[in-house]
Amino acid sequence: MMKLINLSAIYTLWLRETKRFLRAKSRVIGALGMPLMFLVFMGKGFSKASLPGLPQGVNYINYLAPGIIAMILLFGSMFAGISVLWDRQFGFLKEVMVSPVSRTSIVLGRVAGGVTMALSQAMLMLIASLVMGLKTTVFGVLSSLIFMVLLSAAFVGLGLAFASKMEDMHGFQMIMNFLMFPLFFLSGALFPLSELPVWVEKIALLNPMTYGVDALRATLIGVSVNPLAVDALALIFFCTAMVGFGAYLFESVEVD
Amino acid sequence: MSAIETNDLTKEFDGLTAVNSLNLKIEEGELFGLLGPNGAGKTTIIKMLSTLIKPSSGSGRVAGYDIQGERDKVRQSIGIVFQDISLDTELTGWENLDFHARMYGMEKELRKERIAEVLKLVSLEDKADQFVKYYSGGMQRRLEIARGLMHYPKVLFLDEPTLGLDAQTRHVLWDYIKELARREKITIILTTHYMDEADYLCDRIGIVDYGKIVVLGTSKELKEKVGEDLISLEITGRASSADSVFEGLDGVLAVNIHDNTVDLSVKNAEKRIPLIIETSRRAGIEISSVNMRKPTLEDVFLHYTGRTIRGEGASGRDMAKQDMRNRRQLWGGRKK
Numbered sequence: 001m002m003k004l005i006n007l008s009a010i011y012t013l014w015l016r017e018t019k020r021f022l023r024a025k026s027r028v029i030g031a032l033g034m035p036l037m038f039l040v041f042m043g044k045g046f047s048k049a050s051l052p053g054l055p056q057g058v059n060y061i062n063y064l065a066p067g068i069i070a071m072i073l074l075f076g077s078m079f080a081g082i083s084v085l086w087d088r089q090f091g092f093l094k095e096v097m098v099s100p101v102s103r104t105s106i107v108l109g110r111v112a113g114g115v116t117m118a119l120s121q122a123m124l125m126l127i128a129s130l131v132m133g134l135k136t137t138v139f140g141v142l143s144s145l146i147f148m149v150l151l152s153a154a155f156v157g158l159g160l161a162f163a164s165k166m167e168d169m170h171g172f173q174m175i176m177n178f179l180m181f182p183l184f185f186l187s188g189a190l191f192p193l194s195e196l197p198v199w200v201e202k203i204a205l206l207n208p209m210t211y212g213v214d215a216l217r218a219t220l221i222g223v224s225v226n227p228l229a230v231d232a233l234a235l236i237f238f239c240t241a242m243v244g245f246g247a248y249l250f251e252s253v254e255v256d
Numbered sequence: 257m258s259a260i261e262t263n264d265l266t267k268e269f270d271g272l273t274a275v276n277s278l279n280l281k282i283e284e285g286e287l288f289g290l291l292g293p294n295g296a297g298k299t300t301i302i303k304m305l306s307t308l309i310k311p312s313s314g315s316g317r318v319a320g321y322d323i324q325g326e327r328d329k330v331r332q333s334i335g336i337v338f339q340d341i342s343l344d345t346e347l348t349g350w351e352n353l354d355f356h357a358r359m360y361g362m363e364k365e366l367r368k369e370r371i372a373e374v375l376k377l378v379s380l381e382d383k384a385d386q387f388v389k390y391y392s393g394g395m396q397r398r399l400e401i402a403r404g405l406m407h408y409p410k411v412l413f414l415d416e417p418t419l420g421l422d423a424q425t426r427h428v429l430w431d432y433i434k435e436l437a438r439r440e441k442i443t444i445i446l447t448t449h450y451m452d453e454a455d456y457l458c459d460r461i462g463i464v465d466y467g468k469i470v471v472l473g474t475s476k477e478l479k480e481k482v483g484e485d486l487i488s489l490e491i492t493g494r495a496s497s498a499d500s501v502f503e504g505l506d507g508v509l510a511v512n513i514h515d516n517t518v519d520l521s522v523k524n525a526e527k528r529i530p531l532i533i534e535t536s537r538r539a540g541i542e543i544s545s546v547n548m549r550k551p552t553l554e555d556v557f558l559h560y561t562g563r564t565i566r567g568e569g570a571s572g573r574d575m576a577k578q579d580m581r582n583r584r585q586l587w588g589g590r591k592k
């Protein structure tokens with residue numbers, strides 16, 4: 001009777017989040033503030049500097065923009081996943097959890113909503129980057145979208161995993177400081193990883209962001225450390241694993 | 257088939273037994289009330305029956321389906337109005353209902369028709385396109401009841417449906433609930449700690465205390481168990497010796513003494529008063545006032561638990577809940 005993947009329920013959950021998202025413009029714009037500052041100040045500040053390890057002939061703004069787009073995907077997606085806690089606090093999670101919809105579909109609906117949100121923010125950041133002088137192609141942008149979706153879905157999944165184990169938003173600051181910022185700084189978003197000690201570079205290989213940033217550079221500016229296929233495989237792996245992990249933990253969520 | 261049947265249903269929260277070996281049977285079409293003080297376990301019972309939390313032990317069936325083995329069938333068969341508001345306040349009333357209908361897989365035509373129908377039932381047609389955050393508490397409650405009914409549930413749970421509403425709004429809601437039970441022909445399980453609510457609405461009432469049903473029956477049956485009528489004597493001086501005086505007196509069914517009052521359960525009280533006063537005088541007991549009344553559910557509760565239902569202050573958990581409600585209001589989450 002019950003479908004594991006219930007498309008109409010996934011659509012319903014997506015629709016709700018999209019409506020809320022479109023109505024909360026100030027929150028959306030607010031979330032862009034910090035990444036935008038990174039882009040503007042670092043982009044301008046280092047525009048003349050010659051950074052060690054930067055590929056030949058790539059100016060810093062081109063190098064930085066894909067990193068900042070990945071940053072907004074990381075923060076936006078994690079937040080979208082964790083914001084299930086908001087629904088818990090406001091009671092709406094109960095309405096969702098008593099419905100005859102498989103928990104997997106609820107997770108997928110949430111992922112769909114979160115990815116949509118994070119991607120819209122990423123698109124705004126892309127426009128800002130173009131204004132700042134990013135040089136890319138239409139084909140580059142279109143192919144980058146695939147990797148943005150993978151990266152975003154992975155982090156919505158991780159956010160959901162955390163939300164399944166947390167009672168309220170209090171732990172969010174911790175996750176922000178001890179997980180999201182390290183993931184961001186250890187991804188090569190701001191500077192080439194090759195400048196870091198070798199052991200740190202090794203750790204970065206376990207970081208989904210590393211492959212996300214690299215794939216965005218490959219597609220948007222045509223420069224990357226790994227072949228795009230490697231990035232793609234790594235992202236597909238992380239995405240599946242993290243959404244799966246989120247769904248697994250969400251399965252046992254009880255609401256009161 | 258019973259609408260609800262539980263078998264030693266139990267829930268423990270690290271050491272605390274919130275629901276203790278509950279055995280309950282509710283028939284189809286009944287309007288059944290769970291009446292009990294704060295912390296009695298009413299909400300925990302509802303949460304287990306509605307699959308939101310898992311029982312620690314025991315089992316239960318709702319609409320014929322097992323609450324652990326057939327959760328999705330249970331979910332499809334029930335509607336529920338939670339104790340705390342569970343609406344998306346950033347959406348309109350109509351959107352909340354539409355969300356619900358879609359989640360329950362209702363087709364487009366049916367969805368539209370049914371939304372209009374339930375909105376009418378709770379008189380919210382005019383407010384359908386307003387954001388829920390601008391609804392009053394009573395309107396939010398009515399919207400939740402409408403939502404609980406959307407998908408034609410067989411069993412409807414109402415957890416303290418009138419909590420925190422003013423007297424007038426409560427009476428309006430009562431009439432909706434009565435009308436609903438009549439029109440939709442569904443089984444309704446309602447929890448409350450208002451005596452008058454249980455009395456007015458419910459076919460049968462189960463009094464819950466410390467996670468157990470202490471007594472169950474129609475309001476009339478419960479009151480009869482306490483004794484036909486109640487005579488309260490206020491006495492000057494100690495009442496403790498009065499026990500032997502009234503015990504066994506013709507027509508006196510039970511004697512309850514606290515401080516300087518003597519409560520007598522009496523058949524045909526109005527006819528017994530002269531005898532009781534006469535007896536007191538002869539025994540040297542000085543009566544300062546006499547009060548006679550028909551028993552209420554409050555007396556039933558007192559009789560079976562030895563406490564009054566409002567005898568205890570709000571528990572820490574309730575305070576925390578209240579605190580959260582206040583905080584939500586601060587965030588502009590909803591207006592009351």
Ligand SMILES: Nc1ncnc2c1ncn2[C@@H]1O[C@H](COP(=O)(O)OP(=O)(O)OP(=O)(O)O)[C@@H](O)[C@H]1O
Pocket residue numbers: 256269270272273274292293294295296297298299300301339449571573574
């Ligand atoms: N998640 C939980 N963790 C720990 N204890 C809990 C939890 N939920 C309920 N309890 C405890 O279980 C007992 C029963 O609570 P419940 O909410 O079922 O009572 P209730 O009859 O609905 O009370 P009220 O009239 O206040 O709504 C209380 O002592 C409460 O503190």
Ligand SMILES: [Mg+2]
Pocket residue numbers: 298299300339415416
């Ligand atoms: Mg309760």
